[in-house]
Every structure is written in C-alpha cells, then in structure tokens.
Amino acid sequence: MIRRIPQARERGIPDATVARLPLYLRALNGLAERGTATVSSEDLALAAGVNSAKLRKDLSHLGSYGTRGVGYDVQYLIYQISRELGLTQDWAVAIVGVGNLGRALANYGGFVSRGFRVAGLLDADPAVVGDHIAGLTVEHSDGLEAVIRKRGVSIVVIATPAAAAQQVCDRVIGAGVTSILNFAPVVLTVPDGVDVRKVDLSIELQILAFHEQRKINGGPLMAEDWAGEAG
C-alpha cells in the first residue's frame, strides 16, 4: 500500500511538539527581556531544558525560521510560535468554581501575559457571589450560559468540587464551548470534538512518591502484609 508523503507545511504538528512550544516561548521571552537578539538551538535548548536536536526538529515542524550559521531571531521566533499556538488572538476564559484554586487561577499572572483574558468568575455558592477577585465580580453560576455567549468565552476552566464538575461540563458544552481545562478530580465524559485537558495536583505528588520510595528502599516493601481474602 502506498502511504501519503507528509507535506512539510501540512497542518500536522506532533502532540509532543505542541506540548513543548509553550516552553520554548517562555525561554524566548526570558532571552528577549535580557535584550538577546539571536539565539542558537543549543542555547535555547539549554534554557528550555531539552536537547538541541529535539528543539530543531520541533521548530522545523513550524517552518524554516532559522538562519544557518547564525541561529534564530528571538523576536521573530516568539512571533511565529505565538501565532502557531494561537496566542496572537485574544482568548476569553471563564473560571467556574471560585474556591482556593479558582482564586489562585484568577490571580495567576501567567494567563493575561499570554493572550488569555479572564472574562468571568462563577460559583454556585451565594456566600461567594459578589466577591471581588482580580478586578472581577463573582457571578452566580446560574448565568453560566449567558456569560459564555455574551462575552465570547471559548475556553472554560473547571475548578469546582468533583461532584459538580460533570454537570458544569455538560452545561458549558451545551453553550458551545469545545475547550475545557479540568482541575476537578474526575474523568469528564464529553462528545467528540470537545478537548479536555486535565491537571491533577495529587497525581503529580503520587508519581513523586513512587520514585522517592524506590530511592529509599529499592521498591515497595516486599512483605505481603495484606489481610484480605486474596493472597
């Protein structure tokens, strides 16, 4: 069978590459702040914490933006990566669930500086509605659909308790949202065409614990001190 030869500029950037582009972007912004005009793949890779071959291959998926013998123009590369990620446009984000995490997210500087604008804070708890956080007033989540439609929200952050997450998810999808960032510790069920990314703070700690345990005693305790039925 004949397989199609992938075109160079065909819109098919590997997921692994997309996941690293924000890393490069941050490293480049750091360089730009220090007034660096051009940077080699070697130096940029060092700043981003990857190896240089990988960096070059990643960037080659976007196009041929470097100059052999010189490196990459910092400003130009910032622009190209931003454009590829869609950060040259303005994204309206709504945060649902204004607990500790929701507040932290609303105040997080990393959003506004990258093309994201918090366009709404919503919560179901009347005791929280009306609070002023990061320049916004918390609204009741009854108005979720209205907020999404009126303010052109295209990305929703779910920071509610686990029990409420699926319902919120269904409602925002009903209102037309197709990109969701989920902090609640549940697996969300969504129709095709909707992207969900999940961040789970405790999972990361558990992975660390796994490796830490191995450092200490070479693996789980071997004693089968299990008192249940199987054994």
Added chain:
Amino acid sequence: MIRRIPQARERGIPDATVARLPLYLRALNGLAERGTATVSSEDLALAAGVNSAKLRKDLSHLGSYGTRGVGYDVQYLIYQISRELGLTQDWAVAIVGVGNLGRALANYGGFVSRGFRVAGLLDADPAVVGDHIAGLTVEHSDGLEAVIRKRGVSIVVIATPAAAAQQVCDRVIGAGVTSILNFAPVVLTVPDGVDVRKVDLSIELQILAFHEQRKINGGPLMAEDWAGEAG
C-alpha cells in the same frame, strides 16, 4: 549482542504506566465507595478513561492480581497499587510559597487522603508569616532546612514566584530533599538523583488554545503580517 530478557517482576515499571496508576486508584476508590467488590478490566478502564488492553498491560507490570473469568478484587487492587506507589507510608510534604496557589494546595483535600501530610508552610514575606492556614502556622523560610530535617520532609512543593524558585530548590536539595514538585514557571537546574516534576497552568491553556484555533479556522492565520527584519 545478547539483550537481557526482562524479568516479569523486575523493578522496571514504564513511566507511562506509573503516570496512570493514580488514575486507576481514584477510579477504584470510587467503586469501593459504591460498594463494588470486583471489577473487570473493561469496566475499570471505562471509569478511568483509558482502554482495557492498556489497563491490563499496566496492571500486569505490578503482578498477576486478577482472576480470569471474574476480574479484579477492588480492595485488593487498591492495596496493591497504593503499595506500589508508596502510598501505604506517610509522606511529609513542605509547601514553600504561601501565595494564592500555596494556600490552595495547603487546603487541597486530595493530599491528605492519599498518604501525604502537609508538615510545613513557609514563606519569605513577614506579612504572611504567622497566618493560620489549614491548621498550620506559616513559618519564615529562613527555617527551611530546619523544618525539613526535624520533620522528616521528603517532598517539597515550590509555589514561590519564579525569581525565588531556583534558590529555594538549591536550599531544599542541600537539606537532603530529592523530590520536588515545581509550580514556578522556570526550568529548575538540579543534580543527578533529584526528581523534579513541573506543573504549569498556563502551558495547559496554551495547548488548548492551539487546538481551539485549529477548530475555528484550520490553523494559524496564514497572513504573514510580520513587520520585523526577517520575512
């Protein structure tokens, strides 16, 4: 050249598998709460959001804990995964940086319920020192090394501003810590033998923006409206 044949119980669990074990654990806990005694790989996979072949292969790396024709004993599997992840022991965690995010983490229920105990909250800002959060008193970060040593802290969460992160990192490593969870938006430099895991809230949003852009107009705007020198 002759390659070693990997032993079944050899301590070499793929990283991809380790990253999914916490997912299975959560799904299992959900089933246990509902009183389910046994579960098939098909049903558990559904609850965890993966496919069943992957689940079975993952579990097979831990051992042979299922019963053919029946499935897995929920309680027994919870115990085995917990043991493998090292959650049957008690981990003392210190959180450095008590801003919005640090507070959210200190109050996050997902920690305590999984073998993690917040043993210290530290911050460099005198205005924050002395605050009571989640039953603890915030201490000054001058005492970082002392807290780590005295309370047996083995995992440190860095939730400081980017500028302070590397310095905190160096200090905790100096105090003997080899597992770090980093929320600051910088690439930490650490010696061999130290594990760093990174969580970056804005990166996830940027990845979502990338996919959202593609849904809207099939990719980045093609107009090369760049006004810089290269072009």
Added chain:
DNA sequence: TCGACTTTGTGCAGCGCTTCACAAAGGCAC
C-alpha cells in the same frame, strides 16, 4: 571572491508505548 567555520534542517535507526488478538486460566451450571 573565496574558503573556513558555524549552525540549521533532516534522513534514519532505535526505542518505548499502544493496540490487537488470542491462548491460557479460572468459575459456574448441571
């Protein structure tokens, strides 16, 4: 203008993870 030097962009081999498909293994009905 030319040659030496630097750095990019990429073909290719290797590796690890995913997925399929099925034989082996255990339970259950009779």
Added chain:
DNA sequence: GTGCCTTTGTGAAGCGCTGCACAAAGTCGA
C-alpha cells in the same frame, strides 16, 4: 467431573517520538 463461558495476561505488530550524525546553507574574515 465435564464442558462452556468469561476474562485475564501477553506475544507480536504498529506507530510515534527521540537522538544521532551529517549534508546543506548561510556568515564572516581576508
């Protein structure tokens, strides 16, 4: 006991990502 049915555990193929190594391409000094 025996045979059928369900479900696990796993060999093997497929796929995508990584990293090496180098030719191509561009700069810079003389």
